Amino acid sequence: xxxxxxxxxxxxxxxxxxxxxxxxxxxxxxxxxxxxxxxxxxxxxxxxxxxxxxxxxxxxxxxxxxxxxxxxxxxxxxxxxxxxxxxxxxxxxxxxxxxxxxxxxxxxxxxxxxxxxxxxxxxxxxxxxxxxxxxxxxxxxxxxxxxxxxxxxxxxxxxxxxxxxxxxxxxxxxxxxxxxxxxxxxxxxxxxxxxxxxxxxxxxxxxxxxxxxxxxxxxxxxxxxxxxxxxxxxxxxxxxxxxxxxxxxxxxxxxxxxxxxxxxxxxxxxxxxxxxxxxxxxxxxxxxxxxxxxxxxxxxxxxxxxxxxxxxxxxxxxxxxx
Amino acid sequence: xxxxxxxxxxxxxxxxxxxxxxxxxxxxxxxxxxxxxxxxxxxxxxxxxxxxxxxxxxxxxxxxxxxxxxxxxxxxxxxxxxxxxxxxxxxxxxxxxxxxxxxxxxxxxxxxxxxxxxxxxxxxxxxxxxxxxxxxxxxxxxxxxxxxxxxxxxxxxxxxxxxxxxxxxxxxxxxxxxxxxxxxxxxxxxxxxxxxxxxxxxxxxxxxxxxxxxxxxxxxxxxxxxxxxxxxxxxxxxxxxxxxxxxxxxxxx
Numbered sequence: 001x002x003x004x005x006x007x008x009x010x011x012x013x014x015x016x017x018x019x020x021x022x023x024x025x026x027x028x029x030x031x032x033x034x035x036x037x038x039x040x041x042x043x044x045x046x047x048x049x050x051x052x053x054x055x056x057x058x059x060x061x062x063x064x065x066x067x068x069x070x071x072x073x074x075x076x077x078x079x080x081x082x083x084x085x086x087x088x089x090x091x092x093x094x095x096x097x098x099x100x101x102x103x104x105x106x107x108x109x110x111x112x113x114x115x116x117x118x119x120x121x122x123x124x125x126x127x128x129x130x131x132x133x134x135x136x137x138x139x140x141x142x143x144x145x146x147x148x149x150x151x152x153x154x155x156x157x158x159x160x161x162x163x164x165x166x167x168x169x170x171x172x173x174x175x176x177x178x179x180x181x182x183x184x185x186x187x188x189x190x191x192x193x194x195x196x197x198x199x200x201x202x203x204x205x206x207x208x209x210x211x212x213x214x215x216x217x218x219x220x221x222x223x224x225x226x227x228x229x230x231x232x233x234x235x236x237x238x239x240x241x242x243x244x245x246x247x248x249x250x251x252x253x254x255x256x257x258x259x260x261x262x263x264x265x266x267x268x269x270x271x272x273x274x275x276x277x278x279x280x281x282x283x284x285x286x287x288x289x290x291x292x293x294x295x296x297x298x299x300x301x302x303x304x305x306x307x308x309x310x311x312x313x314x315x316x317x318x319x320x321x322x
Numbered sequence: 323x324x325x326x327x328x329x330x331x332x333x334x335x336x337x338x339x340x341x342x343x344x345x346x347x348x349x350x351x352x353x354x355x356x357x358x359x360x361x362x363x364x365x366x367x368x369x370x371x372x373x374x375x376x377x378x379x380x381x382x383x384x385x386x387x388x389x390x391x392x393x394x395x396x397x398x399x400x401x402x403x404x405x406x407x408x409x410x411x412x413x414x415x416x417x418x419x420x421x422x423x424x425x426x427x428x429x430x431x432x433x434x435x436x437x438x439x440x441x442x443x444x445x446x447x448x449x450x451x452x453x454x455x456x457x458x459x460x461x462x463x464x465x466x467x468x469x470x471x472x473x474x475x476x477x478x479x480x481x482x483x484x485x486x487x488x489x490x491x492x493x494x495x496x497x498x499x500x501x502x503x504x505x506x507x508x509x510x511x512x513x514x515x516x517x518x519x520x521x522x523x524x525x526x527x528x529x530x531x532x533x534x535x536x537x538x539x540x541x542x543x544x545x546x547x548x549x550x551x552x553x554x555x556x557x558x559x560x561x562x563x564x565x566x567x568x569x570x571x572x573x574x575x
Contacts, residue, residue, distance in 0.1 A: 052417050053416075053417065054413065054416060054417065056538075074419045077417055077418060077419045078419050080417070081417075082411045082413075082414065083418040084410040084414060085410070086410055087410045088409070088413065089409065089410075089411065089414075090339060090406065090409055090411055090413035091409065092339050092342050092343065093335070093338075093339060097335070097338065101331055101334075101335045102414070102415075104327075104331045105325070105328060105331060105415060105418040105419075105420040106418055106419065106420075107327075107419070149414060153418075194457060202575055246534040315433070
C-alpha cells in the first residue's frame with residue numbers, strides 16, 4: 001500500500017541545510033495498522049506530509065495507494081484519506097456542511113455526498129450531530145468527525161497525524177476502537193504518527209521508530225521489545241543478611257545479569273522472566289533465602305526507544321479535552 | 323470544468339460562513355457609512371481650496387471611499403485564511419484532488435461578491451448624502467475597484483499562507499497598506515500636495531486608480547486619466563493573481 005525509498009526532505013535555512021527526513025524506506029502492506037513513533041521534531045509529520053502530497057520530497061520515490069507520489073499526486077489524493085493533527089473543521093460550520101462540501105471536492109454529487117456523509121456519521125457514532133456546528137462537539141466527537149471527513153472518498157489508505165493528542169483517556173480508548181473497526185469493517189490500511197507509546201503498543205501491528213529524521217528500528221511491538229535486554233525483575237529479601245547468598249544464586253542462573261543491589265533490594269535482568277522465574281525461586285529456596293516481595297517489569301516501547309536512542313521518549317501526560 | 327465546480331463549492335462554503343459571522347457583517351457594512359457620515363462633511367469646507375479637483379465634494383470623496391473599501395478591505399481578507407489554516411481546514415482541502423487554483427478562486431469570488439454588495443450600499447448612502455454622478459461612470463468605477471480588490475485579496479491570501487500567523491500577517495499588510503493609503507490621495511486629493519509629495523505619489527499605482535475613479539464619477543470616461551488607472555489596475559491584477567496562485571500551488575511551504 002505504501003512503498004517509499006530514500007524519502008528525503010531538507011530545508012534551507014539561514015544557517016545551512018537542515019535535513020528533516022534523511023532517506024527513509026517505508027513498506028506498508030494492505031490491511032496493516034502501522035505507527036510512526038518518535039518524539040516531536042523527529043520527522044514523523046514531515047514524512048507523512050510527503051506521503052500525503054502536502055510536501056514535495058527533496059529526494060526519493062514513493063508509491064502510495066498504487067500511484068507514484070511525484071508523477072501523479074492527484075491520483076494519490078483520490079485514493080487516500082488524511083486526518084490532520086489538531087482538527088480539520090471550521091468551528092462555525094455544521095457537521096453536515098463540512099461532510100457534504102468535502103465530498104464534493106472529490107467530485108461527488110450533492111446527493112451522493114449527503115448519503116455518504118450520513119452513513120459515515122452513523123458508522124462513527126455521531127448520530128444526531130448533522131445540524132450542529134462543529135464547535136459544539138466534544139473533543140472526541142470532533143476527532144471522529146475528522147476521521148469521517150478522511151473517509152468521504154472511501155480511501156483504502158488513511159493517514160492520521162497524532163490522532164489521540166488532546167483527548168481524555170476515555171475518548172482515546174473510544175477512538176482506538178473506531179480505528180480498529182476501520183480495518184475490520186472496511187479493510188482500511190492505517191498509517192498513523194504518534195508520540196504516545198501506549199498508542200503504538202495498543203493499536204498497531206507494526207511500528208517504525210524514527211529519531212532525528214532516520215528510522216532507527218522497525219517491527220511488531222513484541223519484536224521491538226524483545227530486542228531490549230529482556231525483562232527486569234526486582235526482589236525484596238526478607239533478611240538483609242541473605243544479600244550475598246541471593247547474589248550467588250542469581251549469578252548461577254543462565255543469562256541473568258545483576259543490575260543493582262541496594263539494601264534488601266536486588267534488581268536483575270532476565271531474557272524471559274516467565275520462563276526463568278520458577279527456577280530462580282527454587283534456587284533461592286534451596287539456598288534458604290526468603291523473599292518479602294517481587295516485581296517483574298516487562299519492557300515497554302519506552303524502554304525500546306531509550307535503548308535505541310539513549311534518550312527517553314518524552315511521554316506527556318495525556319491532556320484532558322478542552 | 324473541474325476548476326469551476328470546485329470554485330463553486332469553496333465559494334458557497336466561504337459565503338455561508340461569512341454570512342454566519344454577524345459581527346463581521348455589521349462592521350463590514352457600517353464602516354464605509356461611518357466615513358461618509360463623520361468625514362464627508364469636513365470635505366465640504368475645503369472644496370473651494372486652491373488645487374481641489376473639479377466636482378462637488380461627494381464626487382471626490384466617494385471614489386476614495388470605494389478604493390478604501392475595495393482595496394484596503396481586501397488586503398485584510400487573509401486573516402480569515404489564517405484561522406482556517408490553524409483549524410486544519412486548508413490542509414484537509416489540499417489533500418483532496420480539488421484544483422489548487424479553485425481553493426483560492428472560490429474564496430476570492432466570495433470577497434468580490436461581498437465587495438460589490440458593500441460598494442452598492444456605500445453608493446446608495448452617498449447618493450442620499452448628496453452624491454450626483456453619471457450611472458455609467460459609477461458602474462465602471464465599481465467594476466475597476468472590484469477587480470483590483472480581487473487582486474489584493476489574492477495577494478493577501480498568499481501573504482497569509484506564507485506568514486501563517488496573525489502577527490506576521492499584520493506586520494506585512496500594515497507596512498504595505500499605510501504608505502499605499504497615504505500616497506493614494508484617498509481622503510484628500512493628491513492635487514493638494516506639494517510637488518515632492520506628488521512626485522512620490524505618482525509611483526503609487528493605487529493613486530492612479532483613485533484618479534481614474536474620480537474621472538469616472540465626473541463622467542470623463544474616455545480620458546488619459548482613466549486609461550492610466552485601468553493600466554495600473556491591470557498590472558496589479560496580474561501581479562496579485564500570479565503571486566496568489568503561485569503560493570497556493572506550491573506543494574511545500
